Amino acid sequence: xxxxxxxxxxxxxxxxxxxxxxxxxxxxxxxxxxxxxxxxxxxxxxxxxxxxxxxxxxxxxxxxxxxxxxxxxxxxxxxxxxxxxxxxxxxxxxxxxxxxxxxxxxxxxxxxxxxxxxxxxxxxxxxxxxxxxxxxxxxxxxxxxxxxxxxxxxxxxxxxxxxxxxxxxxxxxxxxxxxxxxxxxxxxxxxxxxxxxxxxxxxxxxxxxxxxxxxxxxxxxxxxxxxxxxxxxxxxxxxxxxxxxxxxxxxxxxxxxxxxxxxxxxxxxxxxxxxxxxxxxxxxxxxxxxxxxxxxxxxxxxxxxxxxxxxxxxxxxxxxxxxxxxxxxxxxxxxxxxxxxxxxxxxxxxxxxxxxxxxxxxxxxxxxxxxxxxxxxxxxxxxxxxxxxxxxxxxxxxxxxxxxxxxxxxxxxxxxxxxxxxxxxxxxxxxxxxxxxxxxxxxxxxxxxxxxxxxxxxxxxxxxxxxxxxxxxxxxxxxxxxxxxxxxxxxxxxxxxxxxxxxxxxxxxxxxxxxxxxxxxxxxxxxxxxxxxxxxxxxxxxxxxxxxxxxxxxxxxxxxxxxxxxxxxxxxxxxxxxxxxxxxx
Amino acid sequence: xxxxxxxxxxxxxxxxxxxxxxxxxxxxxxxxxxxxxxxxxxxxxxxxxxxxxxxxxxxxxxxxxxxxxxxxxxxxxxxxxxxxxxxxxxxxxxxxxxxxxxxxxxxxxxxxxxxxxxxxxxxxxxxxxxxxxxxxxxxxxxxxxxxxxxxxxxxxxxxxxxxxxxxxxxxxxxxxxxxxxxxxxxxxxxxxxxxxxxxxxxxxxxxxxxxxxxxxxxxxxxxxxxxxxxxxxxxxxxxxxxxxxxxxxxxxxxxxxxxxxxxxxxxxxxxxxxxxxxxxxxxxxxxxxxxxxxxx
Numbered sequence: 001x002x003x004x005x006x007x008x009x010x011x012x013x014x015x016x017x018x019x020x021x022x023x024x025x026x027x028x029x030x031x032x033x034x035x036x037x038x039x040x041x042x043x044x045x046x047x048x049x050x051x052x053x054x055x056x057x058x059x060x061x062x063x064x065x066x067x068x069x070x071x072x073x074x075x076x077x078x079x080x081x082x083x084x085x086x087x088x089x090x091x092x093x094x095x096x097x098x099x100x101x102x103x104x105x106x107x108x109x110x111x112x113x114x115x116x117x118x119x120x121x122x123x124x125x126x127x128x129x130x131x132x133x134x135x136x137x138x139x140x141x142x143x144x145x146x147x148x149x150x151x152x153x154x155x156x157x158x159x160x161x162x163x164x165x166x167x168x169x170x171x172x173x174x175x176x177x178x179x180x181x182x183x184x185x186x187x188x189x190x191x192x193x194x195x196x197x198x199x200x201x202x203x204x205x206x207x208x209x210x211x212x213x214x215x216x217x218x219x220x221x222x223x224x225x226x227x228x229x230x231x232x233x234x235x236x237x238x239x240x241x242x243x244x245x246x247x248x249x250x251x252x253x254x255x256x257x258x259x260x261x262x263x264x265x266x267x268x269x270x271x272x273x274x275x276x277x278x279x280x281x282x283x284x285x286x287x288x289x290x291x292x293x294x295x296x297x298x299x300x301x302x303x304x305x306x307x308x309x310x311x312x313x314x315x316x317x318x319x320x321x322x323x324x325x326x327x328x329x330x331x332x333x334x335x336x337x338x339x340x341x342x343x344x345x346x347x348x349x350x351x352x353x354x355x356x357x358x359x360x361x362x363x364x365x366x367x368x369x370x371x372x373x374x375x376x377x378x379x380x381x382x383x384x385x386x387x388x389x390x391x392x393x394x395x396x397x398x399x400x401x402x403x404x405x406x407x408x409x410x411x412x413x414x415x416x417x418x419x420x421x422x423x424x425x426x427x428x429x430x431x432x433x434x435x436x437x438x439x440x441x442x443x444x445x446x447x448x449x450x451x452x453x454x455x456x457x458x459x460x461x462x463x464x465x466x467x468x469x470x471x472x473x474x475x476x477x478x479x480x481x482x483x484x485x486x487x488x489x490x491x492x493x494x495x496x497x498x499x500x501x502x503x504x505x506x507x508x509x510x511x512x513x514x515x516x517x518x519x520x521x522x523x524x525x526x527x528x529x530x531x532x533x534x535x536x537x538x539x540x541x542x543x544x545x546x547x548x549x550x551x552x553x554x555x556x557x558x559x560x561x562x563x564x565x566x567x568x569x570x571x572x573x574x575x576x577x578x579x580x581x582x583x584x585x
Numbered sequence: 586x587x588x589x590x591x592x593x594x595x596x597x598x599x600x601x602x603x604x605x606x607x608x609x610x611x612x613x614x615x616x617x618x619x620x621x622x623x624x625x626x627x628x629x630x631x632x633x634x635x636x637x638x639x640x641x642x643x644x645x646x647x648x649x650x651x652x653x654x655x656x657x658x659x660x661x662x663x664x665x666x667x668x669x670x671x672x673x674x675x676x677x678x679x680x681x682x683x684x685x686x687x688x689x690x691x692x693x694x695x696x697x698x699x700x701x702x703x704x705x706x707x708x709x710x711x712x713x714x715x716x717x718x719x720x721x722x723x724x725x726x727x728x729x730x731x732x733x734x735x736x737x738x739x740x741x742x743x744x745x746x747x748x749x750x751x752x753x754x755x756x757x758x759x760x761x762x763x764x765x766x767x768x769x770x771x772x773x774x775x776x777x778x779x780x781x782x783x784x785x786x787x788x789x790x791x792x793x794x795x796x797x798x799x800x801x802x803x804x805x806x807x808x809x810x811x812x813x814x815x816x817x818x819x820x821x822x823x824x825x826x827x828x829x830x831x832x833x834x835x836x837x838x839x840x841x842x843x844x845x846x847x848x849x850x851x852x853x854x855x856x857x858x859x860x861x862x863x864x865x866x867x868x869x870x871x872x873x874x875x876x877x878x879x880x881x
Contacts, residue, residue, distance in 0.1 A: 033590060100624045105635055112635050116642040123646045127653045127749060128717070130726050456723070465743055467717065467725025467760075473750055479643070480753050510635040517628025524625060535599065539592055546589030550877045557881075 005580070008573040011061035015566035018045055018062045022559035025067055029547045030556075037206030039071040039545035041198055069198040071545050076205055077219060079537040080212035084271035086534050087213040089527035091276030092284070095163065096520045099284070102155050103513050111152065112509055114145045115299075119479040125455050126472035130313060135450035142442045146432070149296050153438035156289040163281035168248045170214050170274050177211045178229065178243035185226035186241035192225045201225075211237075215246075215272040231255075232268035253278075267492040278492065284519060287490040289437075290498065291512050294486030296437035299505050301341055302478050304430035308415070308423040310454025310471030311464045315355050315412035321401040322427030322443055323435075328378040328395055332422060333371025337378070340435040341425045345371045348420030353462045354390050357410025361462035363389045369420035381422065401426045416458035429454065480504055597869045604862045611855040620846040630843045637840045644833050647751060651826050654749040655819065657714050657759035662815045664712040664719070665766075668775070669808050671702050671709070676801045679782055683794045696786035700736075703779040707732045710767055720763030723747055729763045736783070738776040740764045751825045757818055766811060768804075775804045 025043045032038040044067070048060040105112055121138040128134050184204040191197040204227065211217055211229065217237065220228040229238040235255040237244055247254050252266045253274065267282075269275050326338025333345040347370055354363040365388045369376045376384075382401055385393035390411045392404045405411040415423055424430055427443070431453070434440040446452050456468035485508050487501040503511065613622060621627045621634070681687065682695050710720050710730040721729035721742030729742035740763060747760025767775045778800045785793030 096625075097623075103624060105624075105631065112639060113642075116639045120642060120646040123650055123750065127650060128715070459743075459745075463743070465723040465725075465727075465745075467721065467747060468723035468745060469748065470723075470745070473748060473756065476750055506639050507636070510632045510639070513624060513635060514628045514632030517624030517626075517631055520623075520625035521628055535595075538595070542589050542592045542595070543587045546587075546591045548587065548589040553877045553881065 005573050005576050007058075007060070008569065008576070011059075012566050012569035012573060014048070014061040014063065015569065016563060018043070018064050019559045019563035019566055021064045021067075023556065023563065026552050026555045026559060030549065030552050033547040033549060033552075035202075037202050037209065038547070039069040039198070039202050040547045041067050041069045043067050066195055067198060068196070069202065069545075071201075071205075072541070073221075075537065075541055075544065076209075079534065079541055080209050080217075080219075081271075082530060082533045082537055083209060084212040084216060084275075086527065086530035087273050088271050088276035088279070089523055089530055091166075091273045092280050092523045093520075093527045095159065095277075095280045096284070096523050099159065099288075100516065100520050102152060103516055105513055109144075109148060111145075111148050112506065112513070114141070114148055115506055115509065117141060118145050119476060122472055122475045125453065126469040126476060129455035129469040129472055130466040132450070135453050138453060139442060139446060139450050142431070143447075146434075146441045149292070149437045149440050152292060153289065153296075153436070156285055156292065157438070159285050160281055160289075163277045163285070164248070164251050166277050167251075167253060167274060167281075170277065171246045171248050171253065174211065174214050174237070174274075175243070175245045177207050177214070178237045178245070181207050181211070181227060181229065181238045182241050182243040185238065189224040189226050189240075197225070213272055215274045216268075216270055217272075231265070232270070233263060233265045235263055235265055251281075282492050283490045286496060287488045288512065288516060290486070290488035290490065290496070292437045294488065294498070295505065295508055295512070296440050297435055298483060298485045298508075300432040300435060300440055301344060301424070302481070302483060302505070303432055303475070304424040304427070305344070305421060306471065306474050306478060307431040307454050308418055308421075308429045309457065309474070310429075311414050311416065311456050311458050312449075312452040312454050313456075313466050314449075314451050315353070315359075315414035316403070316405065316429070316445075316452070317407045317412050318404040319402070319413075319428055319445060320396060322430060322433035323425065324399040325378045326399070328399055331371065331373050331375040331377055332369070332381070332425060333375060334373050336373075339425055341421075344421045345369070345425045346420055347371050347375075348418070348422075350418035350420060350423055351416045351458070351462075352385060352388050352391070353414045353416065353458060354388060354405065355412045355414070355462075359412075362411065364462055369422045371420065376422070378426075381426075401428060403428070414458060414464070416462075479506070482507075593872060597865075597872065600865050601862075601869065604858065604865050608855075608858045608862050611851065611858045614846045614851045615848070615855050618846055618848065619844055621844055627843075634840055634843045637836050637843070641833065641836050641840070644829050644836065647829050648826070648833075650749045651751050651822050651829070654751060654757055654759045655822050655826075657719055657747070657749075658815050658819045658822065660712055660714045661719055661759070661761065662812060662819070664709050665808055665812045665815065668706060668709050669805060669812070671706050672775075672801055672805045672808065675699060675702050675779060675782060676798060676805070679794050679798045679801065682786060683791055683798065685791065689789055692786045692789055696783045699779055699783040699786060703736070703776060703783070704732060706776060706779060707738060710763055717747075717760075718742070718763075719747070719760050720766055722760070722762045722764075725760065730767075732776075736780045738767075738769060740769050751822060755825070757822065759818070768807065773800075773803055773807060775807070778804050 021043050022045075025041050029040050044065050046063050046065050048063050050057040050059050104110065118141060121134070121141050125131070125134045125138055181204055184200055184207070188197045188200050188204065191200065208217070208219060208227065208229070216232045218230045220230070222228060222240070226240050227238060228236065228240075231237050233255075235244070235257070237246075242258075244258070245256050246265075247256055252264050253269060255263045255265050257263070266278065269278055323340050324338070325332070327336060330336040330338070332339055333342060335342055339345070349366050349368050352365045352367060353361055356362040365385075367381065367384050369381070378395060378399065378401060382393040382395050385391065385403060390406045390409070391413045392406070394402050394404075396402050403413060405413040415429055418424070427433060429452075430443050431446065432440055433443045455472035456464045456466070457470040458464045482502050482504050484500045484502050486498045488496060488498050490496045501508070614620065621631050624631055678695055678698060682692055707730050711728055712719055717725040718727065718729050719725075721727055723745040724742040725747060727741050729740060731739045731741065733739060742763050744762045744764060746758035746762050748756045748758050750756050764770070769776065778797060781800065782794065782797035784790075785797055
């Protein structure tokens with residue numbers, strides 16, 4: 001090709017095209033100014049290979065070799081990691097707000113207020129042990145207290161279910177994202193045989209970032225441009241154009257590999273929303289639900305233990321225990337008996353008193369309890385009590401102890417001085433029934449007659465008085481008695497362990513509420529810290545890859561002017577042709 | 586640094602949402618007057634607050650217990666001092682009747698008076714507070730003393746004293762084992778002294794009357810010692826009551842310091858936040874308006 005006027009035209013044509021590309025790219029940038037994850041693009045212009053003509057190298061104009069996207073993949077990856085952390089805390093924070101609300105101690109029905117009033121009502125009963133209003137008030141309040149424990153336990157279980165449901169939703173989303181990334185991998189690998197697939201890569205990064213919001217992940221870019229994404233416990237979510245699904249199996253998160261391989265990755269997920277939900281469910285909710293149960297268990301036991309030492313206004317004509325055994329032939333002090341409070345039963349004795357229709361002692365017996373294996377069983381204790389005249393002891397069909405006095409002849413029965421705790425263990429003459437926060441209630445026996453609230457104690461000769469407040473006073477002593485109460489620590493990797501702490505019932509609960517507050521505060525501050533990090537990285541990413549309209553406007557003017565100049569070049573070439581042609585005429 | 590439009594928008598969004606949140610918090614503090622609105626606001630303070638609240642509730646209960654105890658003690662004291670009056674009256678009567686110038690019929694009518702005094706004594710021993718017998722031990726629902734037709738007195742209560750709790754580990758016996766108070770069946774039985782005086786009067790037995798006189802002195806001293814015993818318990822109750830009143834005050838103050846917001850500070854804070862919000866809004870509106878397009 002000569003360097004004639006044709007060359008000028010050719011240069012002008014390429015220049016027009018190049019500037020037009022420039023305007024195209026600028027327009028694309030402007031159009032995507034608000035597209036999340038978009039990286040600004042810029043055309044790479046190169047001077048064409050010059051040509052030797054007449055001993056000089058003459059330039060041949062411009063060429064647009066490619067359109068590059070301005071992006072820092074290292075920064076993108078860090079941003080994804082930080083986002084992953086932040087979303088974990090963000091989810092925990094939002095669930096923690098619900099959780100905190102459950103323990104809102106400013107409200108009237110707060111558990112701490114109810115517990116405080118509960119003790120006060122025992123004081124009131126001690127002040128007037130035979131008073132019916134005091135007995136009814138104590139009963140009604142105790143029902144309320146139990147209901148509050150039940151409700152809290154129910155709310156925590158609900159929270160647990162909600163979190164598992166959230167996991168299900170999250171997993172569905174993850175599967176959608178990974179399938180889409182696998183599809184994009186395929187497209188990118190196809191397109192990048194020729195040039196860089198800028199927009200698809202941006203799309204894929206946006207999806208990867210969204211994936212990081214849900215779960216731990218690491219990206220490895222393959223030589224063909226496709227992403228391999230690896231999640232918790234090294235499980236591959238995306239490889240080339242294949243994606244592998246996660247699935248919720250009951251409460252566990254499982255990874256389904258090729259073939260029928262499944263891996264339980266539940267306890268290995270630490271980041272993203274899933275990590276947050278799992279931490280919340282299996283560490284926070286699990287711990288405090290465990291603690292609440294430990295508290296209820298101890299409150300029930302302590303009250304029952306003291307209550308079973310006392311006597312109400314009247315003895316029992318018939319009483320059935322509230323706690324059942326699984327095997328009537330196993331010693332009550334052993335786990336094999338299946339008794340809820342088997343560990344509290346010890347070697348000791350208790351007295352059985354039988355009263356005639358005048359209320360005078362007509363018979364008594366001392367029952368000895370051996371807690372060790374091979375010792376006292378439900379069957380043997382029933383037989384021992386049965387041997388006492390005018391009362392009848394049996395085992396109900398649901399394996400509870402039932403004691404009936406000869407009611408026809410007006411006999412009644414009562415108990416005292418239990419050093420073995422077996423009566424409280426079997427739920428005979430107890431205040432509460434149940435052994436968990438969810439299952440606790442006031443003993444039905446007391447529900448049907450408030451006279452059975454034991455404010456008095458039986459003396460050495462079997463007598464008891466309606467005005468005696470000895471046992472009610474002993475109940476009020478429990479308020480300030482420190483005891484060993486279970487304290488849970490829940491860790492998804494290390495497992496859950498129940499330790500103990502020594503505290504009064506109230507102090508334990510106050511410490512528990514305080515600890516929930518501390519947990520919530522620490523989650524919030526972690527979230528805030530991560531958010532600052534994410535925002536900083538986002539700004540850095542924006543600063544590199546984001547579109548600045550001012551810049552694009554300037555670019556637009558630049559390309560527009562260059563386009564005008566290139567057009568001018570054509571008109572100059574045209575004039576040159578005209579000049580040449582006119583010479584010939 | 587290269588600043589893009591998104592950075593400007595995001596920064597404005599972030600700042601405004603932060604300031605709105607702070608403004609809202611400041612406003613809630615002012616509106617509620619409380620410093621701690623949720624557990625995480627101050628978990629340590631909250632746990633302390635709960636401890637103080639439960640202490641306050643206990644103090645209130647102790648106050649009620651003490652009031653009840655005091656009413657029992659006051660009733661006991663008044664009954665016992667009336668018993669003292671009855672004894673003095675009998676004593677005065679017996680001094681008169683020991684005089685040899687008194688004739689049979691006067692002694693007989695004095696015996697009648699002594700019988701009335703004995704009956705009054707029994708009724709005093711059956712004193713009630715809010716329907717509960719205070720000299721019946723723990724059988725507070727049973728009339729403890731019964732004057733039989735042969736002028737002997739029987740006791741239907743028991744030997745445990747009714748007790749109230751006035752502190753974590755402090756209990757005070759406010760009711761009494763009536764048998765011990767009136768020395769029933771003992772050599773210095775209060776009721777029997779009256780019966781003996783009555784018999785001596787009926788029998789015109791001057792030496793018997795004189796013996797009864799000195800017996801009455803012993804009973805008088807016994808009752809006096811009971812009264813001073815009750816008085817010292819009353820004093821103990823009052824001291825406890827004062828201690829609890831002080832504790833109530835200090836705990837209420839502590840609770841307020843933990844829970845309540847300093848209103849002046851809260852309002853100043855709210856105003857500062859308002860100012861910051863307005864400044865942020867006006868700077869945002871200026872920045873957002875600027876564009877190179879305006880100059881093209």
